[in-house]
Amino acid sequence: MSADKLLETIFAGNLRELMVISYIVLGNNAVTTRYIERRFHMPVQAWSALYAIDKFPGIRAKEIRHLFPRPQNTISRAVSLLETRGFIVQKPSASDGREKRLFTTEAGTAVLADLIEVSRQRQEELLGPLSSEERAVFFELAQKIATGPDLLRSAVMRS
């Protein structure tokens, strides 16, 4: 059966919304992850962390998790990698000795500019099928889902 036919059937089932989201993300990740690793020699979570640190100078590692919900040690390693590369510096927090405040360096800002530009282009490509009105609607609805009460905590799938 052709790929199109397979997709059409899956996207007509009960789980269509989960399926379509999963498909978009698996498909996009295959492209994006490999590219970023090849060109920038860092895992995606490192660039995510760099983006967060640049947007919020002085952010703490644990706060990055609020933006990119990944395991704690993943962030820890990403931060450590960014520091090794000289893209960020860590300054112990004045108010709490356990915390480290994170800041981008000039080198970090420079590499981030490239990362952002290529990501922005990729975003245009990905959303190419939508008109600008559709795109705005899509974002609005996705934001509602993202900020909904049950995204991170499920009653159905409670652990």
Place this chain on the structure above:
Amino acid sequence: MSADKLLETIFAGNLRELMVISYIVLGNNAVTTRYIERRFHMPVQAWSALYAIDKFPGIRAKEIRHLFPRPQNTISRAVSLLETRGFIVQKPSASDGREKRLFTTEAGTAVLADLIEVSRQRQEELLGPLSSEERAVFFELAQKIATGPDLLRSAVMRS
């Protein structure tokens, strides 16, 4: 800074669409993946494969990749796990000795029913913030993105 404030800022940036999609998926995966592993003792890609095999009896391993774009060996291992568990059987294709046609067993169908039910409930939970009209629009737009020409092949991020 509060988690809400952080998100608000990120969702106001240039990369807002990528950020919101990434946030939804990372957040949902943290919940879903752990639950499925604990309750069903299988990785997510195994249940995806089971779902595909049940929807398309006789599907080949390579075709599953069209539905769930994962590395080939990931599918291969998932299929092997499902067979070990007795959830599927493999029958060598009559027309091509390399191919194996995949079929669910009764045990496979039974466990899949539970998986589908809990996934459907999770889907309702996740999409709870949307009205049914919004939900239909969201799906339609997501499907456009999913079936767009550049999802799996990027000009910007060509490897």
Place this chain on the structure above:
DNA sequence: GCCATTTCAATCCAAATGGATCAATGTTGC
């Protein structure tokens, strides 16, 4: 002030991942 508890981030290590290779089978060109 002191001990128990909590919180932050680093590290440990068993398990999973995925790019690369391989073996088996099919297809093509001649």
Place this chain on the structure above:
DNA sequence: GCAACATTGATCCATTTGGATTGAAATGGC
């Protein structure tokens, strides 16, 4: 018909992952 090439799916193995633990620092109860 056969040699070169392509395709399917399994396996290899170096790297990554993430749950669990640890260590260090802060907080709370009394």
